[in-house]
Amino acid sequence: MRMKRQVVAVVAALTVVSGCTVAVGGSASPVPGQGPIVKAVDACTLLDATQLDALGYQAEGRSVPENKKQVQTPMCLWNTKDDVEPSAILNVGYTTDLDFTEYIAGAVPKSEPQQIGGFSWTQYPSLLADDCVFYAILGDKSFAYVSVSEPPLDKSCELAKTVIPQVAAHLPGGRQAPSITPTGSAKAAPGGPLLSADPCAMLKPDQVAQLKNISPTGEKDTSSSVPNASYCLWDDTDGDQGQKAFEVWFGPSTPAGDWPGTQGVTPTETVDVGGKKWGVFPNLGGLRVTCGATLPITGTSSVQVVSGFIGDDTKTCDLVKQGLPLVTANLPS
Known part of the structure; x- marks a missing residue:
């Protein structure tokens, strides 16, 4: 199975400390009788130092070249910075010379396509339990992917969605990051x-x-991934399926567009509650069963409400929308 080969290659490269490949000056010329030379792709160029720093990853990544025998794309891996939690491994791949159907080897998508950064990104399964990976088909034998692993899967998807619009800006035809x-x-x-x-x-x-x-009583906690944020969680009472927990998040240093899973994503709907306009995000962080809504409080602070539903995609945002007027009425002035 192709994806298994890819996972082996990724696992072998998870100790990410070395830098990207070094560019060699000059231009390549074709050898007579062998046709044009295909320019090597360096996936480490899909994120610059400023983006990596802001996203919380170390500036130096490890470039892994294409391996056609194993149907492996060129890719680059980065570790999070030492002071960033949760620690994670970011993997970005890009190829201009590989058939996506052959590469994915019959794997079934895990999500509906998401329009981010000018491309359609779809989540596919990975053999690593904590790895969330999204692919964008760019053209004939050309595609890119972004994956994050090591945190719990839902958090990996949130982190991957944060990176995607930054990568898309470096791809041909991508929108500005x-x-x-x-x-x-x-x-x-x-x-x-x-x-x-x-x-x-x-x-x-x-x-x-x-x-x-x-549940009638909420439990308060602080976030390990969003600086200075706290939240209250009212757990669901109907078992593993059906309704998901209801959460209210406070971000005293988080603008409304900076919550994980919302960066670079346009709300699909705006809900006006007494003049306060909430942006609604179905499929939050690429998770089909999760819905979020955000409201700016100041230019650098905001509130987020999160819930969802397992087993019926038409109900994903129902409880969030039902709860917005209740939460709005209690917000501090």
């Missing part, structure tokens, strides 16, 4: 009314009772 709020000390300082507010106060007991299959 959206701005990224840098990680670490360069990120905006937390502030505004969310800084001292409690996300669990965004639903009163009588309001929680209006949300079907949700």
